[in-house]
Amino acid sequence: MAEADEVKVQSDENDEAAPATKHQKAFAARRKFLRQALAVTSSVALAEFLPTVLLKAASPGQAQCPPVTDLKEVTRIGEITRNGNNLQAVLRVVDGERTVPTSIKTSVKQRLRYYVGHNPADLSQSWPPKDQPAPAPPGPTAPGPTLRCSIGDNVQITFLNQVNVANFPDSLANGEYGKAEGCDELRVPGNKNFYPATDKFPNCLHASSAANIHFHGTHVTPSTTGDNVLVNIWPSTTVLEKDVQQAFQQTFEECETRHIPQRWEDLPLSWRMYQERLIKEYDSTAPYVGPGATPNGRGLPEYLRLWPQDVEAIAHGAWPPYYVGSYPYCFKIPKYEEEPHHPAPTPSGSAVLPLEKAHRGLKMGQAPGTHWYHSHKHGSTAINMFNGLSGAFIIEDNSLTGYDGALKAFYAKSGGNLDQVVLVFQQIVDDPNLLRPVPQKRPLLVNGQFTPYVKMQPGQVQLWRMVNATVSAPIAIQFNLCPTTSGLANTPPQFKQIAQDGVQYAFANYNKPENGTKPINMAPANRADILVQAPTQPGLYVVGTPAAPLLFIQVEGPRMSMGFPRSEAEFPPMPRFLNDIPESDIRLQRRIVYGWDKNRTVAGRNADGSSPQFTIDREQFSDGVVNQVMLLDTAEEWTIYNETTIAHPFHIHVNPFQIVEVFDPNNMQVPLRIVSDAMAMEAAVKKYGNTKKVVVGPPIWYDNFAIPIAKT
Numbered sequence: 001m002a003e004a005d006e007v008k009v010q011s012d013e014n015d016e017a018a019p020a021t022k023h024q025k026a027f028a029a030r031r032k033f034l035r036q037a038l039a040v041t042s043s044v045a046l047a048e049f050l051p052t053v054l055l056k057a058a059s060p061g062q063a064q065c066p067p068v069t070d071l072k073e074v075t076r077i078g079e080i081t082r083n084g085n086n087l088q089a090v091l092r093v094v095d096g097e098r099t100v101p102t103s104i105k106t107s108v109k110q111r112l113r114y115y116v117g118h119n120p121a122d123l124s125q126s127w128p129p130k131d132q133p134a135p136a137p138p139g140p141t142a143p144g145p146t147l148r149c150s151i152g153d154n155v156q157i158t159f160l161n162q163v164n165v166a167n168f169p170d171s172l173a174n175g176e177y178g179k180a181e182g183c184d185e186l187r188v189p190g191n192k193n194f195y196p197a198t199d200k201f202p203n204c205l206h207a208s209s210a211a212n213i214h215f216h217g218t219h220v221t222p223s224t225t226g227d228n229v230l231v232n233i234w235p236s237t238t239v240l241e242k243d244v245q246q247a248f249q250q251t252f253e254e255c256e257t258r259h260i261p262q263r264w265e266d267l268p269l270s271w272r273m274y275q276e277r278l279i280k281e282y283d284s285t286a287p288y289v290g291p292g293a294t295p296n297g298r299g300l301p302e303y304l305r306l307w308p309q310d311v312e313a314i315a316h317g318a319w320p321p322y323y324v325g326s327y328p329y330c331f332k333i334p335k336y337e338e339e340p341h342h343p344a345p346t347p348s349g350s351a352v353l354p355l356e357k358a359h360r361g362l363k364m365g366q367a368p369g370t371h372w373y374h375s376h377k378h379g380s381t382a383i384n385m386f387n388g389l390s391g392a393f394i395i396e397d398n399s400l401t402g403y404d405g406a407l408k409a410f411y412a413k414s415g416g417n418l419d420q421v422v423l424v425f426q427q428i429v430d431d432p433n434l435l436r437p438v439p440q441k442r443p444l445l446v447n448g449q450f451t452p453y454v455k456m457q458p459g460q461v462q463l464w465r466m467v468n469a470t471v472s473a474p475i476a477i478q479f480n481l482c483p484t485t486s487g488l489a490n491t492p493p494q495f496k497q498i499a500q501d502g503v504q505y506a507f508a509n510y511n512k513p514e515n516g517t518k519p520i521n522m523a524p525a526n527r528a529d530i531l532v533q534a535p536t537q538p539g540l541y542v543v544g545t546p547a548a549p550l551l552f553i554q555v556e557g558p559r560m561s562m563g564f565p566r567s568e569a570e571f572p573p574m575p576r577f578l579n580d581i582p583e584s585d586i587r588l589q590r591r592i593v594y595g596w597d598k599n600r601t602v603a604g605r606n607a608d609g610s611s612p613q614f615t616i617d618r619e620q621f622s623d624g625v626v627n628q629v630m631l632l633d634t635a636e637e638w639t640i641y642n643e644t645t646i647a648h649p650f651h652i653h654v655n656p657f658q659i660v661e662v663f664d665p666n667n668m669q670v671p672l673r674i675v676s677d678a679m680a681m682e683a684a685v686k687k688y689g690n691t692k693k694v695v696v697g698p699p700i701w702y703d704n705f706a707i708p709i710a711k712t
């Protein structure tokens, strides 16, 4: 054991030989960086509600845009689309050396895990493209394939984790050294416990070569083969598509024609036996040199073994947490069925509505829109994301009154075709800074590229579906002139936001004067759909500012005459399940408190090196514990308090929510209450007096909202 430790220390020294004082400086710099980043984040969510004057005006300054010849056209990410009513995909996590751009002219090579995918029913749909084999030579980094289906479809995904763990030392075996109870361990000169510091299993970075998939924004079951983030799929380079094809086909058919698996026994016996063999093999061969290690350093002690934990779960009728190599994801994207009689809202009465009232007519549906997927293994979600394990997941409703159908109909009428551009923003880096004595730069990339350009024709309107798939970068979407172009034209590209987090805007919000004049602020995990119209003057324009560009727009070619929807009749109507939630439907009020370890005042590490311990209602995540229980088909109002100085997003898997009140103690005197209409406004003013500022919304649906930080 001592020997192994010695080897690790030496290799750490070789990698990053830096004196302790330098580490201290690095920490300080990182804290400063985090403070700045977070100060920006805290204003993100609020931008939606703040008057224009409070937002910094875009100032192009003196910076120049680069010549377009130095830029690359944005990569159109390959799509895997539905086949009949089924979205079938094989998604694999693999690894290889990837080219990560760090500026328009420079790049670094990093060993990363990434998604490759194909449509088993149509091999022409594969990403990266078939003629550019992925791993060697170093391919460009890129998000996973875009998945596109429709509401009502069956999603059937063969997930394979084929990461070669030999390329990622210490990323697999939990507690290989028997000291940190499963957390990754990092020693640096002068600090034998650089990581996990004060982190404790399972709330620490660990097992980053394990993976799974979270389908963010889908209104489907979070259990079994649905949007289940509590499964951990360990990597295996020997498990191939053909090894599971038959078993998964059986599972997918069951899912489609009968129901989603409920219990372990619902899965095909052949695959269950295959899993048992692979997991046991892992348990008996995984490297382990801690207390009680075998002489050859192979094989886990009983308490770290995976199969006994699966057996335990199965014995209790629960879903087993550990797998090796493969996993079948299958679920149905629900199609909302109108109920014949939606009851009128009941007048506000007691705090708890009688159940029969609460149940009637309240049913959530799947919002058609721009959603996304990413690996979400607890303990390495950040590492999964920094590697680039994310992609767009678009769910369409092409019925005449559906989001997509109505938009397409509007543009078809004006003789145009609405081109769609999917933009996935990522920060790519091979390790988070908690595992790095010296912080690394995290280049902000668009579809894997550094400030690429989108080509548009003069006057053309495109639909941009944007996903902020970064770990920590707030992104402001604004359109500006490049100084080179501004001599010729004075109108930057125009835009209108039409959806937030994959949920369409109500026409009243679309039609607000600030829509298209204020920047759109996207916190990590936010999505925004916008209609963008190119100016009539050809040339280069910038998204962001010339000094801090995110991407560019190159306008060239024949002029097009397109426009934005102007009237309610031209805009997609809201599905009924996205109607405002009236106060009278609120069955229960809840308060949730975001906090962290006592006496902490800064994000990042404390001076003593301890890492922040984040809590919700004073508790850290605990596997198997259900913290909030809601009744199906009822509505509640939750108030989220933030006692930290990090504007951590609030997010519920499965459901979007309406933001009805915001209070930023650092920038506001009183909370801002958002109500549906003038009538509700009158009632609210009466109720709150001048304790709240009341504005007419309607409230916007989000599925991810950065909670303003505590008063500093």
Ligand SMILES: [Cu+2]
Pocket (backbone or CB within 6 Å): 214, 215, 216, 217, 651, 652, 653
């Ligand atoms: Cu999510």
